[in-house]
Amino acid sequence: xxxxxxxxxxxxxxxxxxxxxxxxxxxxxxxxxxxxxxxxxxxxxxxxxxxxxxxxxxxxxxxxxxxxxxxxxxxxxxxxxxxxxxxxxxxxxxxxxxxxxxxxxxxxx
Amino acid sequence: xxxxxxxxxxxxxxxxxxxxxxxxxxxxxxxxxxxxxxxxxxxxxxxxxxxxxxxxxxxxxxxxxxxxxxxxxxxxxxxxxxxxxxxxxxxxxxxxxxxxxxxxxxxxxxxx
Numbered sequence: 536x537x538x539x540x541x542x543x544x545x546x547x548x549x550x551x552x553x554x555x556x557x558x559x560x561x562x563x564x565x566x567x568x569x570x571x572x573x574x575x576x577x578x579x580x581x582x583x584x585x586x587x588x589x590x591x592x593x594x595x596x597x598x599x600x601x602x603x604x605x606x607x608x609x610x611x612x613x614x615x616x617x618x619x620x621x622x623x624x625x626x627x628x629x630x631x632x633x634x635x636x637x638x639x640x641x642x643x644x
Numbered sequence: 645x646x647x648x649x650x651x652x653x654x655x656x657x658x659x660x661x662x663x664x665x666x667x668x669x670x671x672x673x674x675x676x677x678x679x680x681x682x683x684x685x686x687x688x689x690x691x692x693x694x695x696x697x698x699x700x701x702x703x704x705x706x707x708x709x710x711x712x713x714x715x716x717x718x719x720x721x722x723x724x725x726x727x728x729x730x731x732x733x734x735x736x737x738x739x740x741x742x743x744x745x746x747x748x749x750x751x752x753x754x755x756x
Contacts, residue, residue, distance in 0.1 A: 537686070537703075567744055576734055577687070579744035622686065624745070630694050632677060632741065633703060634687040 536560045538625055538635035546641045547613045555608040555638045557623030566599055566606040567624040569634075570617075577622060580608075613642045646670050650735050650748035657725040657755045665720040665751050667735030675738045676718040677745070678702075678710065680731040687734065693718055725755045 538559040545553055557566060564585045569577040583599035583606060594611040610617055623635040651666045669676065674695050679687040689702030693712040707729060709721040718737075722729060732752050736745040 565742070569745075576747035576749055579746070582742065582744055584742070626741065630675065630692060630741070631689065631700070631702065632675075632692065632745070633689050634679075637686045 537633060538623055540621075540623060540635040540638045542638060543636070544639040544641075546643065547617075548643050549615060550612050553610045553613060553640065555610075555621050555640070556605060557607070557625075557635050558603075558605040559625055561604070561625075563599070563601060563604050563606070563625055565626065566597075568597055568606075568608050569622045569624060570619045571622065572619045610640070613640075615642050615644060618642045648735055648737050648746050648748035650733075650751050652751060653749065654752045655754070657722075657753065659725060659727065659755060661725050662721070662723050663725070663753075665722070665733055665735075665753075667718045667720065667748060668716050669718075669735075669737040669746070670716065671737065671739070671746065672715060673737035673739045673746075674715070675741055675745075676712065677736045678708075678718070678720045679734045679736065680704065680729075681734060681750075682731050690720065690733075722753075727755050729753065730755045 538557050541556045566583045568580040571577040597608045599606045618641050621638045648669045677692045678690040681687050688704045691710040693699045699710050732750045734750045735748040738745045
């Protein structure tokens with residue numbers, strides 16, 4: 536079952552913050568986050584492992600709640616370059632790696 | 645270091661034709677994946693491989709076939725193309741899965 540992301544879309548002004556959630560109906564052992572710009576391939580942002588700490592990447596960070604089977608991506612003081620579609624990725628089964636439904640983020644000047 | 649290379653970048657097929665989408669990586673990655681992305685939608689897993697000689701079905705394998713004879717190459721075969729296979733196809737690879745996946749630039753396929 537595909538992980539569900541929320542919200543589906545969000546529009547921000549530069550400098551505003553956003554949170555993107557990823558929920559799975561199956562147990563999660565790790566969660567990856569990717570950003571895809573229009574017409575391009577997804578780019579890996581970070582991975583969170585079961586039992587691991589919250590990760591950070593510039594002003595983008597993420598958390599992983601194993602008990603709730605969900606992860607959240609935090610974008611702080613958003614920049615125009617943050618615009619794109621964000622996907623979480625998880626392993627359904629040991630190697631079967633699938634992506635969430637996606638969240639479209641647009642940052643306005 | 646080329647990373648993950650996909651060819652061709654664009655292709656138009658007629659209904660019923662067949663073709664092979666090529667994917668090559670030069671990073672000695674064990675895990676390789678094929679995804680399709682329909683316009684405005686997410687990524688759906690077609691097939692994956694955890695090493696040479698080992699392949700398995702993903703979420704949407706019907707109408708496709710794969711093989712993995714070497715670590716570097718993971719071609720995707722479309723038999724009897726249908727309009728529903730119009731999509732962008734991405735190949736991705738990872739050494740162990742823990743460090744994240746590297747994607748190719750994609751193949752945009754249109755079936756008319």
